[in-house]
Amino acid sequence: MTAVGEDPVKPRPGAVRGLFRSAGAALAALVGLIVSGCAADAELDTFVPQGPIAEELHSRAVVPVFAIAGVVFVGITVAMVWLIWRHRVKSHSDGDWPRQTHGHVPLEIGWTVGFLLTMAAVAVIMLVALPTVDGTEANAVAVDVDGREVMWEPTVVVVGNQWWWEFRYYLSDQVDLAALREIGDAQALPPADIVTSGQMVIPTGEEIELVVTARDVIHSFWIPALNGKRDAVPNRFSPWKIEASDPGVYFGQCTEFCGLSHSRMRMQVVALDPVDFQAWVDRTIQDAAVPADAAARRGMDTFAGICTSCHLVEGVNDETYAANGADQASGAAPNLTHFMSRTTFAGGFLNTYNPDGSLNRAELEAWLRNPDGMKANYTVPGEQFRGMPDLDLSEQQIDDLVAYLATLGRPPAGWVIEATEVLE
């Protein structure tokens, strides 16, 4: 029978000092590894915040907890390597037995308390950082709406659909989180002044409140450079916020698995300075007009006959759209009134423009010819569509439709086209 409570093994001070020295070196190596790993030109990189919210989140939460975890990791790993190096033997000979230590209660209480204190520090980090991402300090922004100045509580309603994002701006009749929760149905949202998809346009230097919801399944809205993510849950309306310091384009990708084409559900935030933002509002708040060009007019007729069962072009086919009702499981397809003002289509997956600023006719035609070939969709006849079905269009119809779509809205500035190019 072994005696319990023999003298414990005492730490050797020299060994402990050496341990800390090695820990410092290994930590530096680890940080170097992470930094070099993230230094690529990665638009989604979480370690390159581009706005005050993401910066605070990074510096108040991510960096401190990585530092603590890194120190603990290095400490444990170095201790383990040292133990292996110090105590390994080739084989066990019969007489060679170490002291039979069964434990040392003060030591064990010591490291229990040590871990408790470490985690208490992590808890403080969390509690300090939590209001950074939750809770809002948005200021009203003066926006000119059809010559009338409104104080816009900068809110964008973000609606996830299979497999694209819709962004709704309520400028003249402001709809806030409470009102949306009262409605409680993402398929019955009140009409908005501006409805766009794939690209959210925001003014720089302002905290933008988001109300995140979904029409069909759960998605997740995430622009890593501007803030963490928030799930878009059907019929739940969750507050979130983003802010961009400088004009620019910030990339995102749906991060909650949402079915077949989850990987092709992408989004961007285009941050414009206040003057450009006002100009964008002025343009996109307009309805579309009936085109003059003959091909475009034929395209418009084709659109009214086929596309309006899902897509809306405001000012042209409001009535047929309302009459048809969407065949989509989500109850909606992208609003195309200002199609050309967006540089991506098909759920942020394809480029509307070539890098030189000309219309990306090839991909647009290919998409109309065979959407399923470009992006996996679920379009079984007789069932509700998820994604765009193959419409069996003739080449003439496709040419006409492209001519019509090219009349819808105006292209953004050249730098936006360049910066928003998505890599397919």
Added chain:
Amino acid sequence: MTVTADAPLELEAPPQPRYAERPLGVLTRPQGGRGWRDWLSTVDHKRIGIMYGTAAMFFFLVGGVEALLLRLQLAAPDGSVLGADVYNQVYTMHGVTMVFLFIMPLAAAFANYFIPLQIGARDVAFPRLNALSFWIWLSGAIFLNTAWIVGGGGADCGWFCYTPNSGVAFSPSHGVDFYAIGLQILGLASLISAINLIVTCLNMRAPGMTLMRMPVLTWMLLITQFLLLFALPVITVALFLLMFARLFGAPFFDPAAGADPLLWQHLFWIFGHPEVYIIILPAFGVVSEVIPTFSRKPLFGYEFMIFSGIAIGFMGWGVWAHHMFVSGIGPISVAAFSLSTMFIAVPTGVKILNWLATMWGGRLRFTVAMKFAVATVAMFTIGGLSGVTHSVAPADTQQTDTYYIVAHFHYVIFGGGVIGLFAGLYFWWPKVWGYMLDERLGNWNFWLMLIGFNLTFGPMHILGLQGMSRRIDTYAAGYGFELWNMVATVGAFLIALSMLVFMVNVWKSRRTAASRPAPGPDPWDARSLEWSIPSPVPEHNFDEVPVVRGRDEWWHRKYGIDDDGQVVRVATVEEAAQRGDAVGVHLPSPSFWPLAMAVGLPLIGYGLIFNLWLAVIGALIVIASLYSWAFEPVDDPDADHGHGHDEGHDGGGESGDGPGPDDAVGEVETAETDEPAAVGASEGQS
């Protein structure tokens, strides 16, 4: 009937037909033996453990092939190996297979095989229920995978299968139906097994084996069984609702009907988080046996280890919503679950330091088992610490649902769980099979797996922080994802290679076993009771139920401590070990009814999906089996109790369906008579 080493009871068995006619039921009562049919009817915990282990390793290969397909698809941008649809099925089935069909049953294999041996029992409390658990699990596993053939594809909703995406409108193939029903069947198996093993641990311990003397593996497995007992009903409820929603249009998760999709998430993760500890605690138990043995020291801080395990088990119930930090559950809930998540790191950290303290000052002999065990501690430390980084909820909003999470849970589940169980495979292989695995090939296996593992999942940390979302079937070039994805794919194939080496090792070691010295009862100079009996373990386990006087009972039978605190040998292994030659030990009789009943369950599943008449047939099989089982005596009164063999696994285990000895230290000579099985035994003699 008292059987002791001094006086083994010899019974001359009259020759009997191996399959005697029985008046009850359609099936004749099997008598035990060595043919394949005896595996179908066995109630021996060791054979059941072997079957669990073998089937689990098979599904490890299945899940591994799925993983390789995923890695091939993601090796380079715009992968075209799998389409989006197939990719979604394969990654879902990879997760489901690895969790439910590999690591849980492999842990169950260890639990079945070693809990009775470590507590000095002859079998589990309810041997036929044990067989039922295995057969139900196997039928559920097969059922789940038949979705590929008859269900129009595997489930395509991710292993946590969030609603409403898993609803029939968004996942119209039968894959999710197979998921919902298959996991219910698998859950039933685990639930039955959990009850059985809890009763075994609490009631079947040898005299003197108090709870605080139980080996740590048994303790961790016991905690695991309690987690299963409470977690599985929750997931079963969720799956039941999902099944009704899909098959019968019930609106439990339909937002249009007013349902809250987060209901599923709560139900799933109330199960899903304890599931993490269900996966990791058995590996912790293995590591806690292997490290002391090869350090030549007792486990440092046994009590702290046990109570940290219990603390993890308790606190594991209070952290589930950290999977939902970005679901929109509100800042109060987020803060509360963020805090509880942080503090579950404390008992986990204590365990890691106690393992290190066990190694401190020891004589560390790096056999393959020891290498795997130490690697488990190292890899789990990384997984645990990346877990700490996303316990901070704001930081988690940048990390969740990215490859950083994929890296994290693979470091926990593979780095902790799988590598830990591999330590167990190498450690206990000679005990189960009677031959050692080759150490040289084992080293290849270890290093390939460790390097492959780190190459596969290490880069995923970076990919996640670079913003790569999980569950995407392709990614575009130019986001900086190319290099690390390629590295991860190379790593995955190294893991596959390491598994190939493992299989070669098993094949080669088995082939050359005869030409090498037999391992004997105790090849590692180990500490717990399973090493006091021959390898492979005789069917009756113990000639004589051991009387336990302390922790590490077997070690103390070999060694003592002299007045200077030095270890001195008091007995050789040959002197101290049991010879395994007892004959006439009464063992419970095998039965076909567990298998018969398990066959009925998948029929009910197919029936619910395709044609209700099939469900009726399945239900009739289940009811008939239950009925016949109920009237089948625990012990076959006609059975031959004297078929003493000195070969290894030979049919049934031992003891009846009742409580065993309690904690009190019994006398050696009366130990056996404390067991209810002895009653049946004396009847058998008369």
